[in-house]
Structures are given as C-alpha cells and as structure tokens.
Amino acid sequence: MPTLHARTTLSGLWRAGGAGIAGLLLAMTAFQAAAQNVLWEDYRGTTSIASDANYIGPQGAPRFVNNPATIANLSALANNPANAVRTGTSALVDYGSNPFALCDSRTAANLQTDPCRYQAMGRVMYTLVRFPVAGTYTLSVAHDDSVQVSMSSSYTSTAYRTANYDIPVGALSSYTSGETDFRAIGSFNADVANSCALMRIYWVNAGGLNFNRLRWQHPSINGGAAQIIPATQFSDPSQASSSSGCAGSIVYPVPAIMVNKVVNLGRIAPNDQFTVSIRQGNNTLRAASTSGAGTGQQASTGALQVSTGNHVVRDDMAANSVQAIGDYDKSISCTSYQLNGQQQAYTPSGTGPDWTIAVAANTQYTCTITNTPRPVVTARKISERAVGAFTFTGTNGLPTQTLTTTSAGQAVAGSARALTAVNTATTLTEAQTPGFALSAIQCSGLPAGVSGTVDLPNRSVTLPAAAIVQGANITCTFTNAAGVDLSVTKTNAVASVPSGSSTTYSLQFRNGGPGDAGGAVLKDTPTSGLSNCQVLSCTPTNNATCPQAPADLLTANGTTVTAFPANSQINVQVQCSVN
CATH class of the missing domain: 2.60.120 (Jelly Rolls)
Structure with a gap:
C-alpha cells in the first residue's frame, strides 16, 4: 500500500x-x-x-x-x-x-x-x-x-x-x-x-x-x-x-455542472471548512460544504442540470471558519463530456475563488476544486514577572501585529498568518519593549530535521526555506522576562545624636518595575557605633507584603519578601542605640 x-x-x-x-x-x-x-x-x-x-x-x-x-x-x-x-x-x-x-x-x-x-x-x-x-x-x-x-x-x-x-x-x-x-x-x-x-x-x-x-x-x-x-x-x-x-x-x-471539493494536507484551523457552489448571476443554484477533519474529497454538489450560458463556480470558506479563503492555495481541474462524444479537459476562465464555465448544449462539466493550506506562522508571547504589549514584524508577507499579555507567565497567541511565498526563508522579529529582556525563542511545527535560526540579541528567528512549504503550520513562542528597578532610601531626621541615646531610621524599599520582585532579599546590617538595633514597624503599599521575619532585616543574610509587585514600596522603621 x-x-x-x-x-x-x-x-x-x-x-x-x-x-x-x-x-x-x-x-x-x-x-x-x-x-x-x-x-x-x-x-x-x-x-x-x-x-x-x-x-x-x-x-x-x-x-x-x-x-x-x-x-x-x-x-x-x-x-x-x-x-x-x-x-x-x-x-x-x-x-x-x-x-x-x-x-x-x-x-x-x-x-x-x-x-x-x-x-x-x-x-x-x-x-x-x-x-x-x-x-x-x-x-x-x-x-x-x-x-x-x-x-x-x-x-x-x-x-x-x-x-x-x-x-x-x-x-x-x-x-x-x-x-x-x-x-x-x-x-x-x-x-x-x-x-x-x-x-x-x-x-x-x-x-x-x-x-x-x-x-x-x-x-x-x-x-x-x-x-x-x-x-x-x-x-x-x-x-x-x-x-x-x-x-x-x-x-x-445535459447540460449539467458538478463541483467536487478536495481538501489537501488538512486545515490551518480545526474549524476551517469549505463551501463550493454553482451560481448564475446573483443566484446560488446549489452548494455543498465540507465538515469534520478529513482530507481528500470531502463534498460534492452532485450533477446539477443547468441552462446554457455562463455559470460561476465559487470556492469559499464555510460559516464559522477561522481563516480566509486567501490563506489556502486553490486549484481547479475540469472535464467536459459531450453527449455521444469524448471526455476531455476543460479550462474555465478566472483564477479563483470564482471561475466561469461557458455551458454548451449537451455537455456535462465536472470540476474538482482543491484547497491546500498556505504555510502559516503564528506568533506566541509569554511575558514573565509582568505584562505588556509586544509588537512583531516579519518578512514574506508577515504583517505587523501587537500581542498584549494579560497575566504574567500565560501565553497569548496571535492569529495564523499566511505567507506570501513557499520555499522562502522567513524572519519574525519582536520590537524592543522597555523593561523587558528576551530570554528565549522556540518554534514548533517545522519539518523533521529542520530548525530555525534564533538571534536573541536582535530578537528574531529566521525560518529556513525548507520549512516554508504548503501545509506548514509553524508557531514561534517568544519569552520575555521583565526587569525590575529596585531602590533603597534610608533617612534619619536628626543631624546628630549624643552617645548613649537612641535614634530611629526610616527605610523605603521600592520596586520601580516593570517586573515583579517577589523573592527579593531586604537587608540593612548595622554599622559600627550602633547597638541594640530593632525593627519597630513594617508598612507595605500597593499589594507588597512585609517579610515574615522582619527582624532578620538586620542580619547578614537579610529577609525575603514574598510579594513585591511593580510600583510598590515597603516602609521599615529601625531603632538603634548610639555607642
């Protein structure tokens, strides 16, 4: 077989x-x-x-x-x-x-x-x-x-x-x-x-x-x-x-027209289905639609007896399809059979998705329309520690598109984009987004033994010509990690402190974003001349949390903050004796 x-x-x-x-x-x-x-x-x-x-x-x-x-x-x-x-x-x-x-x-x-x-x-x-x-x-x-x-x-x-x-x-x-x-x-x-x-x-x-x-x-x-x-x-x-x-x-x-629908190499989106129809003027005389996920012949109008003159054979996406008919290559193959004559090839006029058949008397026309998925590329985005808007551009017909993440670590995918030419190397590039650094690019759906060329410094991946074939359905995932801008401010309200007395210091630990700094370690080790230091209070803002052991702030290992989102602050007061 x-x-x-x-x-x-x-x-x-x-x-x-x-x-x-x-x-x-x-x-x-x-x-x-x-x-x-x-x-x-x-x-x-x-x-x-x-x-x-x-x-x-x-x-x-x-x-x-x-x-x-x-x-x-x-x-x-x-x-x-x-x-x-x-x-x-x-x-x-x-x-x-x-x-x-x-x-x-x-x-x-x-x-x-x-x-x-x-x-x-x-x-x-x-x-x-x-x-x-x-x-x-x-x-x-x-x-x-x-x-x-x-x-x-x-x-x-x-x-x-x-x-x-x-x-x-x-x-x-x-x-x-x-x-x-x-x-x-x-x-x-x-x-x-x-x-x-x-x-x-x-x-x-x-x-x-x-x-x-x-x-x-x-x-x-x-x-x-x-x-x-x-x-x-x-x-x-x-x-x-x-x-x-x-x-x-x-x-x-006779005369009659029959249109068969063949699906080759599957569908770009699972919901994609096709409708073929026989039309005269603005009237649809008969139509047939595919269903399911099968390939090969999936629908036929059957032979419809028609009048002589021009009739249009149309290829279109069925209702609820995701992709457009232009995302599929289309071909038509027709034969004409004249009563008591010989079957022969027939070429309708047009390039699709509409073709015109000039129906002659005593003749049946059988046409097979084949749809084959064009190669498509889908951009997919993961942003870690923060969310944002990320813009992609590309070659070989890839349009500019912006993907916006709504939850850190959760992927967001764009729509499948059909490429202009097969067997042509294609590059997908992400623009620099302030506050984020690209950490990985991974592509799936490439033929066995074929891989893309990743260029992290330039935030791009190039898919070789061998990957850009009919039916290719490639998804490239770009993963970014948001940076964080952490700062510490320490103040004391007095200009001088007599020996033997105590003084209070105010510390502001701030995450300026754009990423989340959960897991950051806070530390303020007392300098010489200070003794008996203790944490008097800890006050977080904007959904930050205080450390579970605030007193460890004063140790050599410091203390860990569980939640420290962008644009939040942790205010700590520390009292020390002056030697």
Missing part, C-alpha cells in the same frame, strides 16, 4: 429513460441473473509482485506501471484484451482483502499465491447492471487502490469491451481506510424500473493490501440502507439475451 493518502473523486449524475413502471416483483424475478456475471480480466504490473522466476502467466505478456496507481496506465494496456494474463468471472463486485484478488506482496507466503505469481496488479470488470426501482441511486466504493467506474447507455451491445462508455461515473484515487470505509462515487436517477446499463470498472493496486467493494443505495431497497449490489442485478454483458426486458437505457442529463 502506498504511503501517500491523497484522494480525488469525480462523480456523475445521469438519468435512466424508458417505459413506465409495471410489476416490480415480477420484473425482478424475470431479470434474475445467473451467478457469475461479472466478467474480469487481470493485467500484469511492474512492482510489488512475485519474481519473474515464479511467474506463471503467459510468457511475454506486457506490463503496466502500477505504482503510482494510475488508471490510465491500466486502460492503455487493457485496450487489447490479449494482454490479459488471466480472465474469470465473479458474482459480485465485492473483492475483499482475504483472499485478495490482486497481488498482496507483504509476506513470503502471499508471493506463492496465484494473484502474485500472475503478477496481477490491475483488473478490468464488465457487466450489465439492472436498476429494479425507479428513483435516485447512490454508488459508493471501499477501495485499495484506485478505482474508476463508467457506464454505457448501449446496454444492448454485446461488444462490451468496445462499447461507448458515455457515462463517466467517477474515479477514486488512493484508498479508503478499510473494507468498511465507503466513499460515494456517483448518484443518478432511474426514470423507470428495470433501467439498464453496461458497467466497466478499472481497478489498480499500487502494492500490498487491496480490496474493491461496490455498493448502491436507494430509499426503497434494503430499507434505504446501502448494500453491496446483489448478484441478481448483474447479467452477462456478452449475451444478447441479457438485455431482454430492460425498460430503457440510461441517458445523460
């Missing part, structure tokens, strides 16, 4: 036309399919397979590059069925991982199984599928790895390989998280019961674990719950009798 998990989905909406509903139960019985009506062909891959010495398939059979798991590589090889290394049939499109259908090369024992000895890494499936009830169907797939589903309205043709698969249902790249993790691949309406279509499925395994399970869901089938498409709804596409009794073919609703 590959290490990359990007997932892209293209899905389609189509309609089934034909005769009216009649005798549903009788029709389902009449269309009861034989057991093995999904025809498949396996093709030889190049990687994660058994050795050539252990190969048991046709000698000289060509190979296709299966990693990355690109459908185009398989389809090119499968254009000639003689290139298949083995063929077979199955009752369902329900291939689990045990036993595996394509080679799972993760163990030595697996390499001795037929799928690995045939070096089978791609499978193409063909069948005729019947939709027993009129209404809306949704197809979903649990897959590992890439899957593409197409249908053909030429259900009466027995040349199923070369039929015109004019309904490009959709494609799912990469893989789901497990065999019970299904992703929607398309929805459609059957106008009448027993509509039919040929179905072709391409499936590629990049290596290791592999599975492919196809479900449908209809409000009137299985109590409305999704289920693996039953074998009874498949018929052998090579037999003319298989289409007997089909009420009509599936036809394309």
